[in-house]
Amino acid sequence: MATHLKDIAAYTGVSIKTVSNVVNGNFARVGPETRAIVLEAIQKLNYQPNIAARQLRKSRVGVLAYAFPDLSNPYFADIGNELTAVAAERESTILLDYTYSDRARELDVVKGLRPHLIDGVILDSHALEIEDILPEVVKQPIVLLGERLFGAPFDHVLINNVEAAYTATAHLLKQGRRRIGAIGVQKCQSEAPSLRLEGYKRALEEAGIEMDETLLINGGNWHRADGASAMHTLLTLENPPDAVFCFNDLMALGAMSVLHAEGYRIPEDIAIIGIDDIEDARYAYPALTTIAPDKKEIARLAVSLLIERIQGERTQSTECINAPFYLCERASTLGRAALKEKYCCRSACGHS
C-alpha cells in the first residue's frame, strides 16, 4: 500500500504541512532536527511522491538527472557532454549526479527525494539490484544506461556488448594474432565483463582457436592502474600473448604504458585494442584501436525516451534498445605504416 504524507505525519508526530515542506525541499521553514526525523521516516516508510499526479499538472521542471558511477573515467564525461547537448535541444538541462557507485547514493537518486527539482533520471547504476527499482518502489521516470539491471521495467539503452567484443577480437585475429589476452575478465556487479568475454570466446571459436584461461586477467576497477597491473601479469607468463583485448580504453592505456616501459613494440610485439573511444585513446602513442559506442545516439535515445515517458507520450512496454558501435582501426593494432597506407584513422572511425 502506498505511503501518504499523512502516514509520515502520524509516524513522526509532525504536522502534514511540515512533512510537505520537507518533501518539497522547503527546508527554510523546518528546523534541522525535525527535518532529520521526517527524512528518516520518508526512507523507513518508503514514501514516494506521486509522479503521475504531477504529470497531470504538467509541472515539468525541465531538468533531467544523469546519475553516473565514476568521475575518473572520461567515458562518463563524454556521455554527460552528449546528454547536455541533446537535452539543450529539447529545452532541458542535465544535472550531473555523481554516485561513485555507492548504493546509498544510487538509492537516493531512484527514490527521487528531489522531485521538485528533477523530472526524471538517466541512470548508469553500478550497485543497485532489480528489486531496488521495481515500479512499486520507484515512481520516478527512469531510463537505464550500461550493462546492468537487464529485465528491469525501464527503457534501457546500450550497445550490444557481445557483438562489440566479437568485433574487437575478430579484428585482432584478422591481423594474424593467435594468442590473444583479455583484460577485465571478472565476476562483478556489472554484466559487461561476462558479455564481453562471451564475444571474445565466440570469435576465438569461429577461428578454431582454443581459449587459454591463463590469458584472462581481472581488471579491478577498470582504471589505467588496473590495466597496467594486468599487463604485468600477462608479461610474466611463460608464453605471453601477441595481442590483448582490453575491456575498456583506460585499461588499454595502462597496458600500453607497461609495454613501453618494458621495451615491447606496439603492435609489432603485442597489439592492443580497447572499448569506449575516449579522446585520450585518439591521442595516445600509438593511437589506440578501439570500439566506439555511438555516444551521440546513446544520448539522443536516452533523452528522447525519458522525455516521452515524463510527458506521457510513451506508454508502451519498456524496451532494451541497442545503439550502434564502430570499429576505430588505429596504430595500436595496424601499425603506423600499414595505417597510413590503408586510410586516415579519423575517417576510418566514421566520426572524429
Add this chain to the structure above:
Amino acid sequence: MATHLKDIAAYTGVSIKTVSNVVNGNFARVGPETRAIVLEAIQKLNYQPNIAARQLRKSRVGVLAYAFPDLSNPYFADIGNELTAVAAERESTILLDYTYSDRARELDVVKGLRPHLIDGVILDSHALEIEDILPEVVKQPIVLLGERLFGAPFDHVLINNVEAAYTATAHLLKQGRRRIGAIGVQKCQSEAPSLRLEGYKRALEEAGIEMDETLLINGGNWHRADGASAMHTLLTLENPPDAVFCFNDLMALGAMSVLHAEGYRIPEDIAIIGIDDIEDARYAYPALTTIAPDKKEIARLAVSLLIERIQGERTQSTECINAPFYLCERASTLGRAALKEKYCCRSACGHS
C-alpha cells in the same frame, strides 16, 4: 535596496505564499505559467533569499555545489573527486554543477536560486565579472577556485601561477634547452595564460635568453586538439623549438601526438612539459613532466573555508590562499634512461 517576497508578489500580482513556494522549489503547488512569471520577476528584481537569516536558523543542508567549467578536462574531475572526499569527512555532499563556461549558468549558480538545496558554492568561473559577484548581488557563501576574479570579495584558493610557470621553464633550461616554445599564450577571460607567460618570461630573463615572440602560440580551448594544432604551427617555423612549455597537460598530450606522428623524438629532439598532473600524463608515452597542483590541499582549503563561512565561524576579511605545487620530473623532459638513473618518477612527484 533589497528585494523582498512581497515586492515580487506586488510585481507579478501573485500571492506571497505562491512566490515563496517558487523560491523554495515547492513547484508541485504552482502552475507552470505562474512559476515562469515568478522566476522571471526573481531575476528581474534581483531577489536574493536572506542567507544570514537562514544561518541563524542553523538550517544547514549539508550540500555544497562545485561549479566547474569543463567536463572534458580531467583536471576538474580530479578536483571534483578530491572535493567529494574532503566533504565526506565533513559530513557534507558535493553536488556537481557543470556550467560549461556559460555565463547564464554561472549566474544561476552564484545567485542561488536553489537555496534550500545548497549551503554554498565552490566556484571555478570562466565567464563572470567581478561586478556579477559583489556581495550586494550574491548573498550565498562562495569560495573561488582558479585564475579569475582576483580581488572579488570571497575566499579564493589556487596555486601561484607565476611561480609554477617559472618552475616549469627553469626545469627546461636546466636540461640545457635554450629555444623554448609556449603553448596556451592568449588574451582571454582567464588570467592563467598571462600569469603563466609572466613566469615563463622571468625564467628566460634570469637565464639571459631573449624571448622570441614566434614561439608563443595560442591554445584555443586548451584541449588536446588545440595543443596538436599549436605544435603543428611550431614545427613549421624555420627554427623550431628544442622544448615546449604547454600551459596545461591536455595541450601537452596533443603536442606529443604530433611529435610522434612527425617522427620527432621526445625529449631528444623536443622536450615537453605541462601543468595539472592529470592521470593521463602519468601513463602517456613518454610519461609527461608536469607541474602538479596539490589538489588534495586545494580541496581541503576550499571545503574548510566554505563551511567556516557558512557556519559563521570565519568572519575575517576574505583571503587569496596559495596551495602548494610540485614539479613531477618524468621522461618527456629527462628521457627514459636519465630518469631511471635519477629516481623513480612516482617518488619524484611526492605523490602517486
